[in-house]
Amino acid sequence: MQTSSNSVKTIIDKRKKEFFDYLRLDSVSTQNRSIEPTVKYVTELISSTGGDFQVLDDLGGNPVVYGFFKAGPKGNADKTVLFYNHYDVQPEDPLDEWETDPFDPTVIDGKLFCRGVTDNKANFILRLYAIEYLMQSEEGLPCNVKFLVEGEEENGSPNLDAYLKKYADLFKSDGCIWEFGGKNEKEQFVIETGVKGMAYFDVFVESADVDIHSSLGAVVDNAAWRLTHALASLRDKHNHVLVDGFYDDIEQPSASAQQAVKEKKVSQDKIAAIYGLKHPFITEQLDWTAEEALAFYPTMTICGLLSGYTDEGTKTVLPRKASAKLDCRLVPGQDPLKIEQLLRQHLDKNGFADVKLDLLKGSKAFRSDIDHPFVQTVKESAEEVYGTSSEVVLSPTNPGTGPMFSFGEHLGIPVASSGCGHAEGKAHAPNESIRLTDFEQGTHHMVEFLKKFKDA
Numbered sequence: 001m002q003t004s005s006n007s008v009k010t011i012i013d014k015r016k017k018e019f020f021d022y023l024r025l026d027s028v029s030t031q032n033r034s035i036e037p038t039v040k041y042v043t044e045l046i047s048s049t050g051g052d053f054q055v056l057d058d059l060g061g062n063p064v065v066y067g068f069f070k071a072g073p074k075g076n077a078d079k080t081v082l083f084y085n086h087y088d089v090q091p092e093d094p095l096d097e098w099e100t101d102p103f104d105p106t107v108i109d110g111k112l113f114c115r116g117v118t119d120n121k122a123n124f125i126l127r128l129y130a131i132e133y134l135m136q137s138e139e140g141l142p143c144n145v146k147f148l149v150e151g152e153e154e155n156g157s158p159n160l161d162a163y164l165k166k167y168a169d170l171f172k173s174d175g176c177i178w179e180f181g182g183k184n185e186k187e188q189f190v191i192e193t194g195v196k197g198m199a200y201f202d203v204f205v206e207s208a209d210v211d212i213h214s215s216l217g218a219v220v221d222n223a224a225w226r227l228t229h230a231l232a233s234l235r236d237k238h239n240h241v242l243v244d245g246f247y248d249d250i251e252q253p254s255a256s257a258q259q260a261v262k263e264k265k266v267s268q269d270k271i272a273a274i275y276g277l278k279h280p281f282i283t284e285q286l287d288w289t290a291e292e293a294l295a296f297y298p299t300m301t302i303c304g305l306l307s308g309y310t311d312e313g314t315k316t317v318l319p320r321k322a323s324a325k326l327d328c329r330l331v332p333g334q335d336p337l338k339i340e341q342l343l344r345q346h347l348d349k350n351g352f353a354d355v356k357l358d359l360l361k362g363s364k365a366f367r368s369d370i371d372h373p374f375v376q377t378v379k380e381s382a383e384e385v386y387g388t389s390s391e392v393v394l395s396p397t398n399p400g401t402g403p404m405f406s407f408g409e410h411l412g413i414p415v416a417s418s419g420c421g422h423a424e425g426k427a428h429a430p431n432e433s434i435r436l437t438d439f440e441q442g443t444h445h446m447v448e449f450l451k452k453f454k455d456a
């Protein structure tokens with residue numbers, strides 16, 4: 001590593017109070033807490049690092065903060081990287097499971113505990129530190145850096161697409177470093193270059209105006225049977241989705257993406273142990289591997305079921321209504337609106353026209369070209385900090401969902417992740433944490449990345 005560890009450390013020590021004050025802001029977007037002071041604080045962090053900012057709030061929702069740092073005189077002003085972060089955090093409950101005060105940053109055994117620290121405040125801070133370090137160095141900042149810091153990520157980023165569309169020129173850049181990133185359970189540094197999309201549905205059946213004495217079950221059907229039959233028609237017992245056309249639009253992944261996924265081994269035993277699984281992986285019955293399923297295939301999941309009497313003892317009743325929550329994680333090529341249409345057609349065709357379907361949330365998947373020089377620069381710079389290629393893993397598609405598609409669609413740029421997360425970081429859960437050594441390494445990665453990106 002060429003970077004002097006001391007100087008990055010000096011910046012980390014010098015700006016510790018500023019970082020901790022950022023963590024103390026309980027910016028829970030779903031509960032509308034502390035949004036205004038947090039936006040102000042984000043702009044102050046950008047200016048105290050030497051950047052310019054704009055607060056964008058004309059399209060509704062929580063404001064989006066734009067930040068800009070100009071390349072130094074020796075840098076390459078033709079290259080611009082975009083850092084995507086969010087200042088909002090998840091609610092802290094259940095409170096009694098926290099071992100520290102959720103909004104009082106606390107260091108124990110080299111770990112920093114606080115709500116929002118890994119998701120996503122520390123990653124924003126370490127990127128600012130990397131910029132400060134480079135601005136102070138003899139070479140100066142090697143390229144232009146832009147920031148997009150939004151405040152609704154934990155709420156599904158409902159307005160981000162509109163802001164990216166309207167302000168595409170403002171955010172114009174050559175590549176985007178995603179908000180999260182870090183190490184997996186094998187301590188490998190994982191670079192994610194894509195995410196799955198989502199189609200989330202309410203499924204609902206009503207069979208009468210009132211609940212009925214179950215003796216009438218001899219002649220009257222009920223909502224619970226209607227719903228379970230409808231749901232059962234969607235997937236066979238070998239776990240293939242039976243909706244006509246469901247798999248049709250899937251884009252074939254590139255050869256390099258397939259190769260990267262092949263190398264990224266999933267341990268069924270480990271996952272079974274973590275969750276106490278009672279059944280083997282469903283991929284045992286499918287034509288694709290667990291690794292391929294996680295990266296390249298869509299899912300269909302019953303997330304919840306509700307009907308009739310479910311308390312203690314007996315109550316003999318024909319439930320008049322039944323509902324389910326259904327989510328489909330989509331892959332590149334699939335469109336949530338088309339999936340809704342296909343599901344509707346399937347239900348109608350199979351005699352379930354009375355089963356209502358509401359698309360609650362839809363987003364498309366995104367996958368960067370992993371051979372793109374931007375992605376390769378993120379990888380090569382990571383290898384300088386984290387070790388050889390076996391410690392740095394490229395993951396073409398994270399099995400989760402995020403607003404990456406909008407960046408690809410409106411800015412036309414590749415996306416890759418880098419951050420200081422660790423496998424036990426407990427994002428969204430009590431006792432969320434980062435490891436301070438990861439935080440320092442993450443800062444070094446961004447320093448090395450910006451230096452290399454200049455000429456990439």
Ligand SMILES: [Zn+2]
Nearest residue numbers: 119154427428
């Ligand atoms: Zn989150």
